[in-house]
Amino acid sequence: MIGALVVVVLVALVALAVYGVVLTVLNRPPDVWTKRAAGAVVALLLLQAAIGAVQVFSGTALPETSTFLIYLVVSVCVLPIATQFATAEPTRWGGAVVAVGAIATAVAVWRLQGLWVPGA
Known part of the structure; x- marks a missing residue:
């Protein structure tokens, strides 16, 4: 995993969560x-996910490879599902749904970084 990319992803997720909260506070549906x-x-x-999968499948040994791969899939799937759910019927709470999805994804990315211990 690339540490700088993890930081960029986490910052983007936090910014998206803040944006979702702001939409909710302003009583606006997701746009x-x-x-x-x-x-x-x-x-x-x-x-x-592509970088992590390539590294794992090219021979990088991780203590919990299956757990790492599951978190990798979850980190990609949660946010699109939350966004679709939030925009399916636009209400003021759609921003909160996006914020919760972004926070959940940030936790998964944080956990991915914790699981990334090559050679251990």
């Missing part, structure tokens, strides 16, 4: 910018 921001973060997550 097209919410989808675009979530899409940009998902692109970063896909890049991270």
Whole structure:
């Protein structure tokens, strides 16, 4: 895993969570910018997942490889599902749904970094 990419992903997820909370406080439903921001973060997550999967499948030994791969899949899937759920029926709480999805994804990315102990 690339440490700088993890930091960029975490910062983007926190920014998306703050944006979702701001939308909720302002009593606005998620808009097209919410989808675009979530899409940009998902692109970063896909890049991270591709790099992590390539490293694992090319021979990097991890103590908990299956757990790492499960977190990798979860980190990519949660945010698009939360965004779809938030925008399916636009209400003021859609921003909160996006914020919770971003926070859950940030926890998964943080856990991925903790599981990344090559050669242990």
